[in-house]
Amino acid sequence: MRSWLMSSIGKKQVVAVSGLLLILFLIAHLAGNLLIYRGPEAINIYSHTLHSFGLFIRLAEFGLAAIFLIHIAFTAMVVIDNKKARPIGYIGGQPYKERSLATRLMPYTGTILLIYVITHLFDFTLANSNGPGAFVNGQNLGLYGLIVNAFANPYEVLWYVVAMAAVGFHLVHAIQSVCQTFGLNHPVVTPVLKKISFVLGVLISVSFASIPIYVWLFISTAH
Numbered sequence: 001m002r003s004w005l006m007s008s009i010g011k012k013q014v015v016a017v018s019g020l021l022l023i024l025f026l027i028a029h030l031a032g033n034l035l036i037y038r039g040p041e042a043i044n045i046y047s048h049t050l051h052s053f054g055l056f057i058r059l060a061e062f063g064l065a066a067i068f069l070i071h072i073a074f075t076a077m078v079v080i081d082n083k084k085a086r087p088i089g090y091i092g093g094q095p096y097k098e099r100s101l102a103t104r105l106m107p108y109t110g111t112i113l114l115i116y117v118i119t120h121l122f123d124f125t126l127a128n129s130n131g132p133g134a135f136v137n138g139q140n141l142g143l144y145g146l147i148v149n150a151f152a153n154p155y156e157v158l159w160y161v162v163a164m165a166a167v168g169f170h171l172v173h174a175i176q177s178v179c180q181t182f183g184l185n186h187p188v189v190t191p192v193l194k195k196i197s198f199v200l201g202v203l204i205s206v207s208f209a210s211i212p213i214y215v216w217l218f219i220s221t222a223h
């Protein structure tokens, strides 16, 4: 087990599996967030239902944080291994110019995502959904109020849109990369997987980005 974990392929498989679990989280998270389009009640009930699971949801959050940290740590190890093996700018045996834009941007989109997740937790998870930040026009709107007030600020909207673009680029490369790590390399299947990866990445990213833009344009009265 230890020798598998420390082998080059073992580390890549850990990155792939943890990445896949994070993608599943993102899809579930997106489905929940899209309830914003159904109004305050829908998203607040969704959030209350999640939190009513108490200890179970705490354990899930702990698991998610662990997966996130494992993904980052093992990605760093793979990058270091690659640098040691090929010190002149080759990764995975492919010259720099031949790698797609999404692949070349992976270190940057990954770093943006890390910063984004930390700031994002302060925006909503760690914010008080019954405090002053939840009030809209003198009414306590709970989590919905927090979201509306956050996206009343155009700089916050811009930051979210940039971060969601990073999510998109990261996913476009990630999904096809997971398949490759598990040996799905086939002249017919690989191009199809690349297309699926592209469509999923763009769809998830655009759907997430639509939320701050929609709230800023149509819900917030601050501008």
Ligand code: HEM
Pocket (backbone or CB within 6 Å): 026, 029, 033, 047, 048, 050, 061, 064, 113, 117, 120, 121, 124, 125, 143, 147, 160, 167, 208, 209, 211, 212
């Ligand atoms: C427009 C995009 C997004 C919006 C509006 C949004 C909104 C939210 C809200 C409202 C919560 C708190 C839920 C609650 O306490 O009931 C939350 C939690 C969270 N979000 Fe997002 N989110 C977005 C995108 C993302 C993305 C792209 C990621 C990951 C890269 C992410 C990661 C998380 C995590 C890790 C939590 C904490 C989960 C938990 O504690 O249960 N979010 N988000």
